Amino acid sequence: MHLFEQAMMAFTVIFDPIRFMIIMLGCVLGLFIGVIPGIGGLAGMALLLPFTYTMDPYTALAFLIGMWAVTPTADTIPSILIGVPGAAGSAATVMDGYPMARRGEAGRALGASYTASLIGGIFGAILLGLAIPILRPFMMAFGTPELLALCILGLTLVAAVSQGNMMKGLVAACFGVVIASVGDEAQTGELRWTFDSLYLWEGVPLEALVLGLFAVPELLELGAARQAVAMHKSESILRDQFRGVKDAIQNIRLVFQSSWLGAILGSVPGLGGPAIDWIAYGSAAKSVKDGTKTFGTGDVRGVIACEAANNSREGGALIPTLAFGIPASATMAILLGAFMMHGIQPGPKLLTEQLDITYTIVWSLMIANIVGVLICFAFVSQLAKLALVPAAILVPTVLAIVFIGAYSATRDIGDIIVLLIFSVIGWAMKRFGWARAPVLLGLVLGDLVEQYLFISTSRYGSDWLYRPGVIFILMIPVVFFIYSALRFVMKRRGAVPVAVGAAVSEPAAPREPTGPVSAVDRIMLPGMWVLAAILFATALVTSTEWAFAAKLMPQTVSAVGLIVVACAGVGVFMRQRAGEVIIKPRRAHEADPLEAMSDGALYKRMGGMAAWVLSVYIGTLLIGLLPTLLLFMIAYMRFEGKQPWVRTLVISIVIWVAMVVLFDRLLVMPWPQSYLGDALPQVRTLVSDLI
Template sequence: MLLEQAMAALGVIFDPMRFLIIMLGCILGLFIGVIPGIGGLAGMALLLPFTYTMDPYTALAFLIGMWAVTPTADTIPSILIGVPGAAGSAATVMDGYPMARRGEAGRALGASYTSSLIGGIFGAVLLGIAIPILRPFMMAFGTPELLALCILGLTLVAAVSQGNMMKGLVAACFGVVIASVGDEAQTGELRWTFDSIYLWEGVPLEALVLGLFAVPELIELGAARQSVALHRSESIVRDQFRGVRDAIQNIRLVFQSSWLGAILGSVPGLGGPAIDWIAYGSAAKSVKGGTESFGTGDVRGVIACEAANNSREGGALIPTLAFGIPASATMAILLGAFMMHGIQPGPKLLTEQLDITYTIVWSLMIANIIGVLICFAFVSQLAKLALVPAGILVPTVLAIVFIGAYSATRDIGDIIVLLIFSVIGWAMKRFGWARAPVLLGLVLGGLVEQYLFISTSRYGSEWLTRPGVLFILAIPVLYFAYSAVRFFLKRREPALAAVGAAVSEPAAPKEAPVGQVSTIDRIMLPGMWVLAAILFATALATSTEWALAARLMPQTVSAVGLIVVICSGIGIYMRKRAGETILKPRKASEADPLEAMPDRQLYARMGIMFAWVLSVFVGTLLIGLLPTLLVFMFGYMRFEGRQPWIRTLVITLVIWVAMFILFDKLLVMPWPQSYLGDAFPQLRTMVSDII
C-alpha cells in the first residue's frame, strides 16, 4: 500500500502545471535565500496567501519547493561575502568564507551544493520511510531527554572554538544569559529589560546573528579595501567539480552529518542554528585534524554544515506531519497552510491521506534536485560576486543587513541590537574568541529553561536517573574528564618548559610592528576575561531577588561561567609558570591584510568603518531608514569606495529601487518613524506615490 501511494503521489507531482509551480517555488526560494536576514520563515509567510486558490497538492508542493531550497541559497552569501543568509547558515561562514578569500569560492560552492543535494535527498527518503514507524520512538522521547540533548549541544562548543574549550564555554554561557533577557514564561518576571517594552520578548535572533557575524566581516572587508577573493580563480567550473570531488571523497562525513541533521531536525523547537552548529562540532571531532583546521577554510566544515542544513528539513516535517507539532516557526506556518486547505496533521496523514504525505516527500526531494541544478548552472556567475570591489559590495550588503535586522521585530531596537552585537562580534573575532557558541547559547537557552522547568516539575530530581539522560550526559562528562587529564599531562612535559624558557618577550612599544604583540592586544586579551567575569558576577548579583523559577537558569549558568573564567585564570597562570607564551604575536598574512597593518592605521580604518555604520542609525532617526540607505550607499561608494560618479549613481539607484519594491511594496514593511517624518507626515507617502 505504501508503495502504491508513493507512486500515485509521484504522478501527482509530475503533472505539468504542478511541476511548473514547484519550479517557481524553487526559484523564489533561491532568491529569498540569497538575501541575508530574510530566510525561509519570511518566504513562507510571504507566499502563503498566494496558495489560497490552489488545490492542496499544488499549494503544499509550492510551499515545500520554496522552503526546501532556501538553505541551499543561504550558502551563497555565507561563502561569498561572509554574511549568513539565515541564522541556520552561520556555521557555513566559518570555513566557506575563508575559502572564498583564498580564491576557492567555486570549490566551496561545488562542495556545498553536492552535500546539500545528498543531504536533502537523505532527509526526504528518511521522512518517507520514518513517518509510519517513528511514532513510538517520538512518544518515548520526553523532556528530560530533550534537556540532556540541549546540554550536550552546549558542550560541543569546544569543537567549534578552534581548540579553546574554555573560551567556547564562556561564550556559550554568555549566550544563555542573553537568552534569559525578557519575560520569564512561568512567573512573568521581567529579567534585564531595563524598563524597555522592546526587550520583553528577548533579544531578537536575526539582529544578533547579523551583528555577530555579518557586520564584523563587512567592516573588516571595507577596512582592507579589497574584494572578498584575494586571488582570482582561473577556472570556476574546474574548482566547482573539485568541490564535487571533495564531497564524494568525504561521503562518509556527508552521510554522518545528514543523519545527524535529520534526526535533530525532528526534535521540536531545537531549530536550524543549533542543529548546524552541533553537526559542525560533531564533524570537527570526528574527522582527522578537524579541531585545528575547522574555521580556517577546511572544505570538510562546509560539507558537514550543508549536509545537515538540508537534511534537517526532512526531519522537521516528521513531528509536523505525524503529531501536528511544528519543529520550527516555519513549520508552524506550514501547519497554517494545512488548516487553510482542510488538511488535519496527525494519524490521518499516516493512514487515510498518505497521498498528501508522499506528495510532500516527493516535493522535498525534487525541489532539492532542482535547486542544486540551478545553482550549479550559475555557479560561475555566483562565484564572481567574490571579485566585486569592497567599495561596491560593502555598502550594498550593509544596506540589506540593516533591513534584514530591522525585519526581526520591525522596531528601531533591532538596529540598536545590531550595532551592539556588531561591536561585540568584532571584538570577539579580533581577540580570538569564537562567536558561534554565543549563538548556540542563545538558541538553546530558552529550550534549556523550558525543559528544565518541566522536567523538575514532573519528575523532581529523578529525571537525572533516566537511562536516556544518563547516556546523553555521559558524553560531555567523559569529554571534559579527558580534556582535563590531557591538560595536566601536557603541563608535565619537560620539553615544553625548555622551549618556553628559550622564548623572550620583547618590551611592547606603543605601536608594535608586525611580529610583536601590540599594546592593545596586551590589554584586551586578558581584558576580555575580566569583562566576562564582571558580566557573570553582575548577572548573579542582579538576579537574587527574582522568583526561584526565574533565577534558576541564569544564576546557574552565570555561576558556571564564573567558575570557567576562574579555572581559565588558573590554567593561564600554570602555562606562564611553565614558560609557555600566552600572547601570540600578529603575523603578516596575505589572507588577512589587516594583520599586516600597524595598530594606528588598523584602528583608524576600523573607526572610519564603524562611523559609517553608526551613520545609518543616526540617519534612520533623522530622515528614515530607506532614505538613509540611499544616501549611505551613494556616499560610501563615491567617497570611501572611490567609484566613478556615474557608476555610483546607477548602482545605487538600481539597488535602492529593488529594495524599495521588495520590502515596501511586496513585504509591506512598516518603516521606523523619523524626526523628519513626524514633522512632515506627507513625506512618508511622497516617494511611494512617485514610484
C-alpha cells in the same frame, strides 16, 4: 505494498505539468529569498502562503515545500562569498566557506556545498518517507528530560566549534544563554533585564544578533582592507567546482554522518536550524582527522558537514509536523497553518487515510532539492564572481541589505541598536581570539534549556537525572571533559608551549611573537576575561530577587560561567609560570592585508568603517531608514570607494529600488519613525507616495 502504491500515486500527482511548473516556481523564489541575508525560509513561507488560497492541497503544499526546501541551499551563496549568513541556520557555513572564498576557492566551496546539500536533502526526504510510521513510538517516548540532556550536549560541543579552546567556547556559550534570558519569563511573567524597555520584553532578536556577530565584522574588515572578498583569483571556477564535488564524494562518510545527524535532530521539536548546524559542525570537527585544528580556517570538510545537515534537517523537521501536528520550527508552524487552511489535519490520518498527501510532500522535498542544486550548479561560475566584486561596491550594498534584514526581525528601531552592539562584540571576539559561534548556540538553546529544565524539575524533581536516556546522553560531555582535562595535564607535563591569547584557529604549536603587543591588545587580551567575569557576577547578583523559576537558569549559567573563568585564570597562571609568552592575536587568514598593518593603522581604519555604520543609525533617526540607505550607498561608493559618479548612481539606485519593491511593496514593512517625518508629516506622506 500499500505504502508503495500511495508513493507512486503521489509521484504521478507531482509530475502533473501544471503542478511541476509551480514547484519549479517555488524553487526559483526560494533561491532568491535564500540569497538575501536576513529573510530566510520563515519570511518566505509567510510571504507565499496567501498565494496558495486558490490552489488545491497537493499543489499548495508542493509550492510551499519547493520554496522552503531550497532556501538552505541558497543561504550558502552569501555565507561563502561575502561572509554574511543568509539565515541564522547558515552561520556555521561562514566559518570555513568564507576563508575558502578569500583564498580564491569560492568555486570549490560552492561545488562541495551543493553536492553535500543535494545528498543531504535527498537523504532527509527518503528518511521522512520511511521513518514516519517507524519513529512514532520513539518520538512518543522522548520526554523533556531527554530533550534537556540533548540541549546540554549541544552546548558542550562548543569546545569543538571553538577549535580546541574549550574555556573560551564555554564562556561564550554561557554568555549566549544569559542573553537568551533577557525578556519576559514564560512561567512567572518576571521581566528580566529589560531596563524598562518594551522592546526587550520579547528578548534579543536572533536575526539582528546573528548579523551583528557574523556579518558586520566581516564587512567592516573587508571595507578596511579595501579589496574584493577573494584575495586570489581562481584560474578556473568550473574546475574548482568539480574539485568541490570530488571533495564531497571523497568525504561521503562525513556527508552521510552529518545528514543523519541533521535529519534526526531536525525531528526534535523546537531545536531549530542554527543549533543543528552548529552541533553537526562540532561533531564533524571531533570526528575527522585534525578537525579541531583546521575547522574555521577554510577546511572544505566544515562546509560539507554544515550543508549536509542543513538540508537533511528539513526532512526531519517534517516528521513531528506531519505525524503529531507538532511544528519542529516556526516555519513548520506556518506550514501547519497551510494544512488547516486546506482542510488537512496533521496526525494519524496523514499516516493512514491521507498517505498520498504525505508522499506528495516527500516527493516535493526531493525534487526541490535536486532542482535547486542543479540551478545553483548551472550558475556557479557567475555566482563565484561575486567574490571578485570590489569592496567599494560590495560593502555598502550588502551593509544596506544587512540593516534591513536586521530591522525585519521585529521591525523596531531597537533591532538596529542590537545590530550595532553585537557588531562591536563580534569584532572584538574575532580580534582577540574568541569564537563567536557558541554565543549563537547559547542563545538558540537558552530558551529550550530553560523550558525543559523547568518542566523536568517540576514533574520529576531530581529523578530526571536518573532516566536511562538522560544518563546515556550526558555521559558523552562528561567523557569529553575528562579526556580534555587529561590532555591538558599531559600537555603541561610535556612542556608543550602554547601561545596565550592566540587565535582560535591556531594549532597548538610553539611560535615566536609576530610583533610587539599594542596597548589596546595588552589590555583587551586579559580584559575580555575580566569583562566576562563582571557580566556573570552582575547577572548573578541582579537576579537574586526574582522568583525561583525565573532565576533558576540565569543563576545556574552565570555560576558556571564564573567557574569556567576561574579555571581559565588558573590555566593562564600555569602557562605563564611555564614561561609561555603573551602575543598579539593572529588572524585566521594570514594573507589578509589587515594582518600586515600596524595596530594603530588597523584601529584607525576600523574606526572609520565604524563611523560609516553609525552614520546609518543616525540618518535613520533623522530622515528614515530607506532614504538613509540610498544616501549611504552613494556616499560610501563615491567618497570612500572612489567610484565614478555614473557607476555609483546606477548601482545605488538599482539596489535601492529593488529593496523598495521587495521590502516596502511586497513585504509591506512598516518603517521606523524619523525626526524629520514627525516634524513635517507632509514630507513623510510625499516620500511614501514616491516609493
